[in-house]
Amino acid sequence: MSNFQLGLIIAGALVLIVVVAYNAWTTHRNAPKRPRPAEADPTQEPVARHEPAFDGAVLTGAGLAGSGAEGEAEPGFDGHAVDLRDALDLPVPTAERRGGLDPLIDAIAPIVAEQQVSGDAALAALPPTRRAGSKPFAVEGFNDAAQQWETPQPGQRYLQFQAGVQLANRLGALNEIEFSEFVMKAQGFADAINAAPDFPDMLHEVARARELDQFASEHDAQLTFVLRARHAAWSPGYVQQNAARLGLVAGAIPGRLVLPAQGPGLPPVLTLTYDAQAAMSDDPEQSAVRDIVLSLDVAQVHRSQQPFARLREVAAALGEAMDGVLCDQNGTPLPAMTMEPIAADLEQLYDKLDSRELSAGSALARRLFS
Known part of the structure; x- marks a missing residue:
């Protein structure tokens, strides 16, 4: 075999090695991010389950008769991971005596x-x-x-x-x-x-x-954010692992996690959902999740728990940890400046519900907005 032929063989082998290595790197880069093995997978030992769209720019009402609507709001979105312990220590609303039949509703x-x-x-x-x-x-x-x-x-x-x-419900x-x-x-x-x-x-x-x-239709808001992967997709386990760090636990429905309320029997403060088919896949770690939805049912959670602030904190922390961008339901990125007007609208909504003796999170509000 001549030196020329030997050189061609060596060059071909090197090209083949480079192609294989590039393909392996590309596959690794595009594979869904997986949870770190050093941390316990929250899906292995399920925690007690807690269960009972307003685009990112404006606060609107959702009709009780089935008309759709959505909204959002609150301060302090700095784009960095946050510690929710202070938020979790907020005062719990006292139990009400107006939980049964009431002439108001x-x-x-x-x-x-x-x-x-x-x-x-x-x-x-x-x-x-x-x-x-x-x-x-x-x-x-x-x-x-x-x-x-x-x-x-x-x-x-x-x-x-x-x-x-x-008299009325959703x-x-x-x-x-x-x-x-x-x-x-x-x-x-x-x-x-x-x-x-x-x-x-x-x-x-x-x-x-x-x-x-009519009143309820004009004052019903369900806030929704979408967190979308910037680059590599996420596996369900990766989503669950990062959500668990912020206090979210598995819900009763596949692909759903909740931030539990502080009192027993109360609706969750907020929910996180992703593709249920990915959650139920035979090999979920190979399933690709490109976006997750964070939502808050305003009338179901007492304002003293600062649910929207916590929604924003969770969104910011997950966005940084998982390399995601916060969007509205149409996939349009949401700049921080859009949050303050929503926060102001939300405070006005709380005040209107209070004035009607249907405060958000109260027993009557939870019944009416259900």
Whole structure:
């Protein structure tokens, strides 16, 4: 073999090595980022699950009758990772007594029995479903000892009851058909316990329902940010690992994590979602996630928890740790200057809800905006 032929073979081998190395580097560079093995994977031992679009530029209302809407807001977006411990130490709203039927958002019919009725008998007389159409239906008894209304309890005795149906929710206002179903269910309960109901005027209650639905439609906001990968995509484990550092835990739905509220039974402060198919993949570490959605249901979270500030902090921390850019739902990057006007609009929204005794995060607001 001549020196020339040997040189060609060596040159060809070097070219082949360079091509293979380049392809390996490209594959590695474009592969979804994986969680660091030194850290525990939050998916291996699931934490207790906590579960019950407003583009990035403006605060708008979401109709209760199913019309879509979205928004966002709050100060201090410096683009650096943040420590949420201070935010997590915010005061917890005290428990309210207005968690049951309330004339502010319910049509209520008093029911007086001919004689005392046991809680067991009252429970047996309740209709099998607790809805009238799309609206929640409930019956309460007045506990003389505790001097409060409550869901009938075994072992207690009641003389006075009240049946109620919610005037509005995110599916719309109570209508005449739903009111009629409410009357039928309440009358059936009253007949079963030998009691007489006193129903409110249907037209009056339906008119109240429409007015309440109009107010709620104009003051319902669900805030949404999108965090998009600048370069390499993320694996589901990588997303979960970085979110777990900020206090988010696995939700009940694949591809969903939540920042839990401080009190038991309360909705999450904010949610993080990504492609559910990637989360359920047979090999999730090979699944590519290019964007995640951070959202806040404004009416469900008390303003004292500063939910929007925490949403921004989480977005900033994840953006830096994962090399992502914060966008609106159309994929347009959001500069920090867009946040302050949204924050001001959000504070006005909180004030309007307060003035109507439907403060964000209150029991009544959580019922109405559901």
